[in-house]
Amino acid sequence: xxxxxxxxxxxxxxPGGQRIIVTLDVNQVGYDLQVAARxxxxxxxxxxxxxxFSHQQIREDQVIxxxxxxxxxRELFRLFISVSGIGPQMAMxxxxxxxxxxxxxxxxxxxxxxxxxxxGVGGKTAERIVLxxxxxxxxxxxxxxxxxxxxxxxxxxxEDVEMTLLALGYTSGEILQxxxxxxxxxxxxxxxxxxxxxxxAISWLSQ
Numbered sequence: 306x307x308x309x310x311x312x313x314x315x316x317x318x319x320p321g322g323q324r325i326i327v328t329l330d331v332n333q334v335g336y337d338l339q340v341a342a343r344x345x346x347x348x349x350x351x352x353x354x355x356x357x358f359s360h361q362q363i364r365e366d367q368v369i370x371x372x373x374x375x376x377x378x379r380e381l382f383r384l385f386i387s388v389s390g391i392g393p394q395m396a397m398x399x400x401x402x403x404x405x406x407x408x409x410x411x412x413x414x415x416x417x418x419x420x421x422x423x424x425g426v427g428g429k430t431a432e433r434i435v436l437x438x439x440x441x442x443x444x445x446x447x448x449x450x451x452x453x454x455x456x457x458x459x460x461x462x463x464e465d466v467e468m469t470l471l472a473l474g475y476t477s478g479e480i481l482q483x484x485x486x487x488x489x490x491x492x493x494x495x496x497x498x499x500x501x502x503x504x505x506a507i508s509w510l511s512q
Contacts, residue, residue, distance in 0.1 A: 307370065310336050311356040314349055323398060323424070327372060329357065338372030341401035347374055362393055371397065377405055377449050384445065388437045390430060398423050405451055410462075413443045419464050465499035470506060483509045 312331035319325055327348070329336045338357055349355050357372035358379045371393060373379040378400055385396035399408060402423045411419045417431035426434075445451075463484060470480045483506040487493055493505055 307359050307361050309356055309358045310338070310370075310372075312336070312354065314351055314353060314355050316351070317345070317348070323394075323401065327357075329355065336370060338370045339397065340372040341397055343401050343404075344372075344374045360393075369393070373400075375405075377451060380445070380449065381405055381408065384438060384441060385434070388434055390433060395423075395425050395430075398425055409442050409446050409451055412438050413446065414465070415439065416464055418468075462499055462502065466502045466506060469499070469503050473507070475510060479510060480506070483507075 310329050310331050312329040314327060315330045315335065316328035317325065318328075323342070325340050325342055325345070326337050327340055329338065338359060340357070357374065358376050359373070360371045360379055360382060362369045362371065371379075371382065373382065382393075382396050382400060385391050385399055386393055399420070402408075403411065410416075412435055415435050417428060417435055420426055420431035420434060421428055466484060467477070467480050470483070471477070475483075484502070486509050487502065487505040490505070493501065
């Protein structure tokens with residue numbers, strides 16, 4: 306098993322679809338790794354050194370290396386491909402769509418609607434992900450140091466607040482204005498408690 310590769314970045318290819326292939330020169334041997342588009346801004350210029358954590362998938366007709374900027378992302382990838390019906394390409398799509406914090410929070414909170422935003426992930430697949438990984442990711446989050454997303458209105462938090470306020474009869478436009486307004490509070494920005502956000506939003510809307 307190749308745990309990581311450290312070498313010079315010599316090429317970036319986009320062969321089609323969502324696939325992105327980077328080539329590392331490691332001691333004059335070129336390694337192709339499929340990576341998520343999310344990692345591209347963090348890559349150095351061509352010719353500069355970089356280290357990528359890797360997962361090796363061996364099939365009958367090919368060997369594929371998947372590359373990740375952090376060990377946590379690779380662990381997340383491995384957890385997702387352990388779910389029945391989730392292949393490596395779908396796992397990469399999930400990692401590319403959300404930050405690790407938002408992705409873990411979506412699963413732990415059972416937010417299947419948010420997970421379904423990922424290309425190729427339908428409602429039943431999202432439900433299966435939550436069923437099989439909710440407990441595992443809850444434990445893993447604390448062990449890995451990922452933590453609960455704080456410091457901003459995360460995708461998951463905004464989804465939770467929107468759904469609650471929509472159920473109370475507010476319009477999408479009113480909700481967006483309220484979230485932006487109450488998000489100016491330094492104390493609230495540090496909170497991932499959706500109920501606190503809802504209370505403040507209702508208070509602002511009632512003015």
